Amino acid sequence: MRFPTRHLVVALAGAATLLPAASVSVPPAEAWSEAADPTATGVLDLRPTISQPSKRPATSSGKTQALATFANTRTGQTVTLQRDSGSGWQTVGRGRQHRSGSTIFTLPDTTSLYRAAALSRSGAVVEVTDAVRGRAFTTVFKDEFSGRRIDFSKWSDQPTLAPAYMRMCSRLSPRARTVSDGVLQMGVAPDPARAGTACTWSLNGRSGSHPYMLNTQLATRDKFDFTYGYAAARMKMHLDKGMHASFWLQPANWYTPGDPSRGTEIDVVEFFGRTKKDSHIAAFLHWYDADNLHHKIGSKFPYANRLKKRAETWSSSYHVFSVEWTADAYVFRVDGREFWRQTEIVSQAPEYLLLSMLTSDYELEKLTPSTMGQRAKVDWVRVWSH
Known part of the structure; x- marks a missing residue:
């Protein structure tokens, strides 16, 4: 989920209920x-x-x-x-x-x-x-994706950034996403404006050609940002490789090289599709050093698979992916249970929300006509103050 000079990035829902199992009724008081x-x-x-x-x-x-x-x-x-x-x-x-x-x-x-x-x-x-x-938490942002259109008082379709490093064969377009039945469906699609034209890509010693693609990316930039709190998205992921779905945060005032406290990219969750060997969610942090060189930490997290039911996959059920952001740490959770905590590269600056489904050049070898129609579904996004 990376652009060379610009980025996009954040990340949630009882008489007492036990989760992640089905709701449990409240017994008589004992x-x-x-x-x-x-x-x-x-x-x-x-x-x-x-x-x-x-x-x-x-x-x-x-x-x-x-x-x-x-x-x-x-x-x-x-x-x-x-x-x-x-x-x-x-x-x-x-x-x-x-x-x-x-x-x-x-x-x-x-x-x-x-x-x-x-x-x-x-x-x-x-x-x-x-x-x-007990205490209450104040909601500062909420979107249930009701209706059939994006709420443009909250979100904007992101413009394609140029040059589109790592995505030479794609551009962002609202034609790659839909809203219906209370769900945002993020997808990718062949670019009709460049139909019949092959894109040649080269990255990290690998190269190939692929049809040009349309990608999805929505952001709250200039409409909503926050500093510290809980950010969450309830999502059902796509199935196969060739694209990746993301919920992330990015600095409202961009980056300050050498000072990650003034803004980092916070990838609350990314999913790159299943393989025969793994089907893991990922989370990352991105920032720049004083020489404007890019750094990142994070990975796929196999442990997170223990936080869902054994029979479930990330593509068969909705799960809430969240980050709790304080002045001292980020705590990454799925369905309320922690899978990563980071205390070293913590932003102290306002950040805005992003949702995306992207086809980076390094993924195109896995993207086939039969998988292009897959969608990542977003049920809701919510942010609470800390």
């Missing part, structure tokens, strides 16, 4: 005796609704979620969300620990005191988290 409670060894972390996996589109939520982790709890063990009633702890949500080592709940309200408790097979409390007061 009171616990505080006398026998163990010492708190777990952590209850509050965040916006950045976990909402399912096969179908869904409306984003303004509710608060909580992720419970414990020192000794096993996969599948019963975990409850408990609310302080003033006379004891009452169960307001119930689920089972995910194989990644955590359980996600949605808070019934944002003013009560909460904790999570892990139960033994007999139903006794064996571990608890520290108690945390």
